Amino acid sequence: MGKEMPADMSGFNPFGDLIGLQFVQCEGGYSRCTLEVGQKLLNPHGVVHGGVMYSMADTGMGGAMYTVMEKDELCATIEIKIVYFKAVREGTLVCVTRIINRGKRVAALESEITSGGRLVAKASGTYSIFAVKEH
Amino acid sequence: MGKEMPADMSGFNPFGDLIGLQFVQCEGGYSRCTLEVGQKLLNPHGVVHGGVMYSMADTGMGGAMYTVMEKDELCATIEIKIVYFKAVREGTLVCVTRIINRGKRVAALESEITSGGRLVAKASGTYSIFAVKEH
Amino acid sequence: MGKEMPADMSGFNPFGDLIGLQFVQCEGGYSRCTLEVGQKLLNPHGVVHGGVMYSMADTGMGGAMYTVMEKDELCATIEIKIVYFKAVREGTLVCVTRIINRGKRVAALESEITSGGRLVAKASGTYSIFAVKEH
Amino acid sequence: MGKEMPADMSGFNPFGDLIGLQFVQCEGGYSRCTLEVGQKLLNPHGVVHGGVMYSMADTGMGGAMYTVMEKDELCATIEIKIVYFKAVREGTLVCVTRIINRGKRVAALESEITSGGRLVAKASGTYSIFAVKEH
Numbered sequence: 001m002g003k004e005m006p007a008d009m010s011g012f013n014p015f016g017d018l019i020g021l022q023f024v025q026c027e028g029g030y031s032r033c034t035l036e037v038g039q040k041l042l043n044p045h046g047v048v049h050g051g052v053m054y055s056m057a058d059t060g061m062g063g064a065m066y067t068v069m070e071k072d073e074l075c076a077t078i079e080i081k082i083v084y085f086k087a088v089r090e091g092t093l094v095c096v097t098r099i100i101n102r103g104k105r106v107a108a109l110e111s112e113i114t115s116g117g118r119l120v121a122k123a124s125g126t127y128s129i130f131a132v133k134e135h
Numbered sequence: 136m137g138k139e140m141p142a143d144m145s146g147f148n149p150f151g152d153l154i155g156l157q158f159v160q161c162e163g164g165y166s167r168c169t170l171e172v173g174q175k176l177l178n179p180h181g182v183v184h185g186g187v188m189y190s191m192a193d194t195g196m197g198g199a200m201y202t203v204m205e206k207d208e209l210c211a212t213i214e215i216k217i218v219y220f221k222a223v224r225e226g227t228l229v230c231v232t233r234i235i236n237r238g239k240r241v242a243a244l245e246s247e248i249t250s251g252g253r254l255v256a257k258a259s260g261t262y263s264i265f266a267v268k269e270h
Numbered sequence: 271m272g273k274e275m276p277a278d279m280s281g282f283n284p285f286g287d288l289i290g291l292q293f294v295q296c297e298g299g300y301s302r303c304t305l306e307v308g309q310k311l312l313n314p315h316g317v318v319h320g321g322v323m324y325s326m327a328d329t330g331m332g333g334a335m336y337t338v339m340e341k342d343e344l345c346a347t348i349e350i351k352i353v354y355f356k357a358v359r360e361g362t363l364v365c366v367t368r369i370i371n372r373g374k375r376v377a378a379l380e381s382e383i384t385s386g387g388r389l390v391a392k393a394s395g396t397y398s399i400f401a402v403k404e405h
Numbered sequence: 406m407g408k409e410m411p412a413d414m415s416g417f418n419p420f421g422d423l424i425g426l427q428f429v430q431c432e433g434g435y436s437r438c439t440l441e442v443g444q445k446l447l448n449p450h451g452v453v454h455g456g457v458m459y460s461m462a463d464t465g466m467g468g469a470m471y472t473v474m475e476k477d478e479l480c481a482t483i484e485i486k487i488v489y490f491k492a493v494r495e496g497t498l499v500c501v502t503r504i505i506n507r508g509k510r511v512a513a514l515e516s517e518i519t520s521g522g523r524l525v526a527k528a529s530g531t532y533s534i535f536a537v538k539e540h
Contacts, residue, residue, distance in 0.1 A: 014177045015184035018153065042149045043197075049150035050193045050212050055186025062178075077185050078376055078396055081216035081351060081486050083513050083531060085506040100527065101490040105375070106348055106398055108488050108527070122505065122513070124529045126348055126396070126488060128376055213511055213531055216351050216486060218378050218396060220371040235392065236355040240510070241483055241533055243353050243392070257370065257378070259394045261353060261483055261531070263511055284447045285454035288423065312419045313467075319420035320482050321460025328455045332448075347455050351486035 016059055019052055023063055029099035031063035037090050047087035050121075053095075054082050057111035057123035060097035064109055065127050068102060072132050078106070080125035088115045105129055151194055154187055158198055164234035166198035172225050182222035185256075188230075189217050192246035192258035195232035199244055200262050203237060207267050213241070215260035223250045240264055286329055289322055293333055299369035301333035307360050317357035320391075323365075324352050327381035327393035330367035334379055335397050338372055342402050348376070350395035358385045375399055421464055424457055428468055434504035436468035442495050452492035455526075458500075459487050462516035462528035465502035469514055470532050473507055477537050483511070485530035493520045510534055 013021075019041060025032040035041075035056055043049040058080055065075045097111040106126055113121040148156075154176060160167040170176075170191055178184040193215055200210045232246040241261055248256040283291075289311060295302040303326055305311075313319040328350055335345045367381040376396055383391040418426075424446060430437040440446075440461055448454040463485055470480045502516040511531055518526040 011179070012181075013179050014175045015187065016178075018175050019186075040149045040153050043151075043194075044146070044148050046147075049190065050215070051154075051186055051190025052150060054189045054193070054215075055184065058185045058189070059178075076222075077219050078348060079216060079218040080185070080189075081214060081529065083214040083506075083529065084212050085508065085513065087211075101488075101524065103490065105400065108490065119506065122529075124486065124488065124527075130375065213483060216394065218371075218394065220373065220378065236353075236389065238355065240535065243355065254371065257394075259351065259353065259392075265510065281449070282451075283449045284445045285457060286448075288445050289456075310419045310423050313421075313464075314416070314418045316417075319460065320463045320485070321424075321456055322420060324459045324463070324485075325454065325456025328459070329448075346492075347489050349486060349488040350455070350459075351484060353484040354482050357481075 015055070019055055021056060021059055026063045027067050029064055029068045029102070031060045031067070031097045033060050033063065033095050035093045037088060037093060047089050048093070050082070050084060053084070053093065053113050053121045054080070054123065056093060056095035056113060057082060057097070057125070060095045060111050061109045061125050061127065064097045064099055065107060068099060069129065073129055074132055075107070075127045075129050078126040078128050080123055082121055082123040084121045086118065086120045088120055091115055150190070154190055156191060156194055161198045162202050164199055164203045164237070166195045166202070166232045168195050168198065168230050170228045172223060172228060182224050183228070185217070185219060188219070188228065188248050188256045189215070189258065191228060191230035191248055192217060192232070192260070195230045195246050196244045196260050196262065199232045199234055200242060203234060204264065208264055209267055210242070210262045210264050213261040213263050215258055217256055217258040219256045221253060221255045223255055226250055285325070289325055291326060291329055296333045297337050299334055299338045299372070301330045301337070301367045303330050303333065303365050305363045307358060307363060317359050318363070320352070320354060323354070323363065323383050323391045324350070324393065326363060326365035326383055327352060327367065327395070330365045330381050331379045331395050331397065334367045334369055335377060338369060339399065343399055344402055345377070345397045345399050348396040348398050350393050352391055352393040354391045356388065356390045358390055361385055420460070424460055426461060426464055431468045432472050434469055434473045434507070436465045436472070436502045438465050438468065438500050440498045442493060442498060452494050453498070455487070455489060458489070458498065458518050458526045459485070459528065461498060461500035461518060462487060462502065462530070465500045465516050466514045466530050466532065469502045469504055470512060473504060474534065478534055479537055480512070480532045480534050483531040483533050485528055487526055487528040489526045491523065491525045493525055496520055
């Protein structure tokens with residue numbers, strides 16, 4: 001992770017640490033993060049819990065957002081929808097996120113989660129952008 | 136939790152255990168689960184990570200689904216959308232899930248997540264139902 | 271429609287008129303609108319086009335929003351998700367909409383569409399609220 | 406429209422006709438349809454009603470689905486989410502739809518709606534695929 005990584009994404013991130021999420025890249029309205037599938041991330045069926053893939057998308061969207069925001073701006077997730085295509089039992093998950101529209105007050109993003117190059121889930125979300133003083 | 140709890144929901148659930156999710160009730164197309172907010176569930180802003188609330192909804196929907204399925208049926212999440220209303224820093228999260236439509240092959244569910252009685256997030260999801268033999 | 275109906279909802283509404291949508295009630299963050307199913311609203315399968323039910327929800331959400339906004343505020347749809355439960359061939363469709371959360375800048379709403387008392391579709395949407403001067 | 410156009414998409418389509426929707430291409434899991442903005446498609450704010458763009462997406466998804474289905478299969482919309490980026494007052498709307506995942510029983514699709522080359526809305530939907538005999 002280079003200097004492009006905002007402070008918010010490189011330091012304190014307890015839940016990201018808990019699930020083993022790592023940012024690989026974070027710049028220009030784009031982010032890429034990865035996660036190694038381990039037993040602790042499985043659901044009762046023995047496959048990766050849907051909440052793990054979702055958490056990659058939500059975190060990846062936050063990372064992408066911070067690359068396009070001003071110093072006096074904050075953002076918050078309005079909503080995210082995630083669709084699942086394939087169950088994953090092991091290996092590395094990669095989540096690539098892009099901003100597809102950046103309005104003044106609302107931005108729309110998409111995250112594609114792949115395993116071994118295969119698309120396993122896709123998320124579509126919106127974030128609210130506001131001035132720190134509005135907070 | 137009584138006998139109504141399906142085996143799937145009361146035993147092996149590593150990710151549920153990791154985040155501290157507990158089922159309180161699970162019957163008749165309904166489920167209720169809770170989670171104590173701890174430091175490990177926080178995001179970089181010091182509030183509960185959106186993925187935690189999402190994971191409660193996804194798990195709660197699975198729990199509600201199993202109460203209405205036949206022995207030779209399985210289900211899988213098609214998609215879930217979650218909307219956030221309020222950031223949470225501490226306390227207990229409660230997630231109540233109901234099936235709002237049970238078709239032959241697709242069911243629709245909703246989860247309401249509250250903190251101290253206040254609605255903090257709401258999820259709307261669809262699940263695919265299929266015979267074990269189709270799997 | 272009484273005095274509670276905002277001017278926006280009772281006058282110029284060409285697309286609403288095209289599909290035959292009528293507001294029955296619109297007050298206190300709630301709206302109810304109806305529509306008679308006719309041949310012109312059918313899709314190639316001979317059932318009501320999904321876009322018709324969606325249009326009821328989107329319009330109903332707009333109607334509910336105007337009951338809770340200040341004179342110097344405007345709103346715009348951020349996103350809406352709609353889930354379908356049952357195809358409809360004839361009769362009256364009723365769409366009931368409620369605001370489920372009203373934040374300072376974003377509101378969340380739900381619409382239930384029924385036919386003969388049976389839930390046939392449900393929508394979940396978010397709207398952005400902004401001052402006219404921001405426009 | 407050539408022979409690739411399924412019968413369902415080229416003939417009886419009352420609601421499509423009502424809003425002036427025309428399929429330009431429909432093959433290989435892809436569809437493109439267009440629509441001329443006219444006064445009858447406007448909402449109370451004088452811009453194209455959100456339900457019009459949604460109807461393009463829903464219809465375009467149906468068109469794309471029929472290019473990948475067997476003769477003994479039918480499909481039905483499970484749910485669609487649409488996000489809006491920009492209001493449109495006039496001109497031609499173009500909706501391009503692609504299947505992003507085709508499972509055995511559920512397919513996921515995306516539609517991008519543009520006006521003058523500018524992305525104005527994007528939809529993400531899921532369709533259920535089933536044998537005619539199951540119907």
